[in-house]
Amino acid sequence: MAKELKIITDDLNFYYGEKQALFNISIELPAKEVTALIGPSGCGKSTFLRVLNRMNDIIDGTRSTGVVTIDGEDITGKDIDLVALRKRVGMVFQKSNPFPKSIFENIAYGPKIHGMTDKEELSALVEKSLTQAALWDEVKDRLGDKALNLSGGQQQRLCIARALAVEPEILLMDxxxxxxxxxxxxxIENLIGELKGEYTIIIVTHNMQQAARVSDNTAFFYEGRLIEFGLTKGIFTKPANKRTEDYVTGRFG
Amino acid sequence: MKKLFTERVGIFFMRATTYLVVAVIGWILLDIIIKGIPGLSWEFLSTAPRRSGAEGGILPAIVGTVYLLLGTLIIALPLGIASAIYLSEYAQQGRFTNYVKRGIITLAGVPSIVFGLFGLGLFVIYLNFGASILSGSLTLACMTLPTIIVASEEALKAVPRSFREASLALGATKWETIKYNVLPYSVPGMITGSILAIGRAAGETAPILLTVAAFYLPRLPSSVYDQVMVLPYHLYILATQHPEAALIRDKQYGTALVLLLIVLGFNLIAVLYRRRFRKKYQWN
Known part of the structure; x- marks a missing residue:
């Protein structure tokens, strides 16, 4: 059965100024599955992730060549509507970064800037997002509390809820x-398992066991190149490439 | 043994210089407070001077100083904050922006008499505002702008990049990100830095001497085009130009104390304001 493809890149190259960070990346990421990006530090996996919601744009002097499509639409153009793109492609960062505001304000921020003003609608969305992120029961009685008073794990789930509140199709996790x-x-891993039926999730991880546990597909990056991509089962049991094998078995990394 | 001895001597000298500085400042303050308090009275604060300041109070100079500071605040704060936002958030970081930033820092060190002459040439004469509150405020605004811009830039830089990234990643535009998730956290720092800069300007004599200060004008101003008396200049006159200078020590010290209290009052407002906002938006 052919999978529905969500993101397709073709011959993607990416540069920070003179320095090339990604080389000829061509990959097809299926919809509503979890794809793990693995590889040693500096291999380009985070850069690749940030190509997908154009977060690299905030760094001066970056540019890319090649094609990146989401649902068949190229997203690399100069005149792409970044607001619309980032609404479709949510992101969760390595270090949880809630705003220094209340829990409610954190979740409601995204919907508000996209034009939702009705209080009841907002409240309902906040509850839905927090429930999806498995945080609702822990915070429902103190939505007005500062988000920064939550524990580290709760803060990260809050950030996931915040990303879900703008109702994206894709969730990038660094x-x-x-x-x-x-x-x-x-x-968090259980949460990813629950979310994948509804969202296309791309996760960067340094943790091999984590990649093996949560993902359906795994892409191995090395020195800016995509070395191997396939079903997670395959990558971890019988990788085709020697370097992939060395990496997933912990011989380097 | 020898190392330990050297270290002790070093620490002794550092401690001694610290105490010395504190002692000098303390001495000046105490001197002004002790000799100034007898000169303070309700009459001194609430009436106009008579006989060139030998009798009566300093109300017009207090009012003039406060007006001038408010004028400076109103002009310099929005301009300074807007420039800082542009420089640190929007301007492409490159050689040109760097030159501009360095130029601004250099401007902060330009002697105040130069700003005074600039104000005299541009506002008083060329734009024909005359010697007035308007000219004086504009001149002081030019003088404080560099400090305000630098302080505001620092405040913007202190906002973690992760807040900006989080906001942008949710699909906020750059301006929405700045408006909702950068400015609210940096405004306290901006205001504090600006108030401190303007408090320092309150004591400046050279710029206002050329652009606004009246030698002797014992009435309150009625518009921004009026000249006013101002405390630093009034103090200078009482202390050095007045024919009875040696006989009116109480007026001189009283004026100095009032000027000091106004500046300290400004600084106190800045500190309290910062403390209040620190509590509201604390992230580290």
Whole structure:
């Protein structure tokens, strides 16, 4: 059965000024599955992630060549509506970064800037997002509290809820659990499992076990190149490439 | 042993210089407070001077100083904050922006008499505002702008990049991001820095001497085109130009104390304001 493809890149190159960070990346990411991006530090996996919502644009002097499409639409053009793109493609960062405001304000911020003003509608969306992020029960009685008073794991789930509140189709996660303790990490991983039926999730991780546990597909990056891409099962049991094997078995990285 | 001894001597000298500085400032303050308090009275604060300031109070100079500071604040704050936002958030960071920033820092060190002459040439004469509150405020605004811009830039830089990224990633535009998730956290720092800069301008004599200060004008101003008396200049006159200078120490010290209290009052407002906002938006 042919999978529905969400994101397709063709011969993508990416540059920070003179320095090339991605080389000829061609990859097809299926919809509503979890794809893990793995590879040693500086291999380009985070850069690749940030190409997908054009977050690299905020750095002066970056540019890309090649094609990146989401649902068949090229997103690399100069005149692309970044607001609309980033509404479709949400992002969760490595270090949880709630705004220094209340829990409610954190979640409601996205919908508000996209034009939602009705209080009841906002409240309903806040509840829905927090529920999706498995945080509602813990915070429902104190939505007015400062988000920064939550624990690290709760803050990261809050950031996931915040991203979900603008109702994206794709969720980019940049090492979302790397700063968390094992228990909080497990909760995030379970959450990813629950979300994948509804969202296309791309996750960057340094943790091999995590990639193996949460993802359906795995892409191995090395020195800016896509070395191998396939079903996670395959990558971890019988990788085709020697370097992939060395990396996933912990021989370097 | 020898190392330890050297260290002790070093620390001793550093401590001694610190105490010395504090002692000098304390001495000046105490001197002004002790000798100024006898000169303070309700009459001194609420009436106009008589006989060139040898009798009566300093109300017109207090009012003039406060008007001038408010004028400076109203002009310099929006301009300074707007420039800082542009420089740190929008301007492409490159050689040109760097030159502009360095130029601004250099301007902060330009002697105040130069600003005074600039104000005299541009506002008083060329734009024909005359010696007036308007000219004086504009001149002081030019003088304080560099400090306000630098302080505001620092305040903007202190906002973590992660807030901006989070906001942009949610599909906010750059301006929405700045408006909702950068400015609210940096405004306290901007205001504090600006108030401190303007408080310092309150004591300046050279710029206002050329653009607004009246030698002796014992009435209150009625418009921004009026000249006014101002405390620093009034103090200068009482202390050095007045025929009875040696006989009116109480007026001189009283004026100095009032000027000091106004400046300290400004600084106190800045500190309290910052403390209030720190509590509201604390992130580290």
């Amino acid at each position: 090492e979302p659990a790397s700063a968390l303790d094992p228990k909080a990490t497990t909760r």
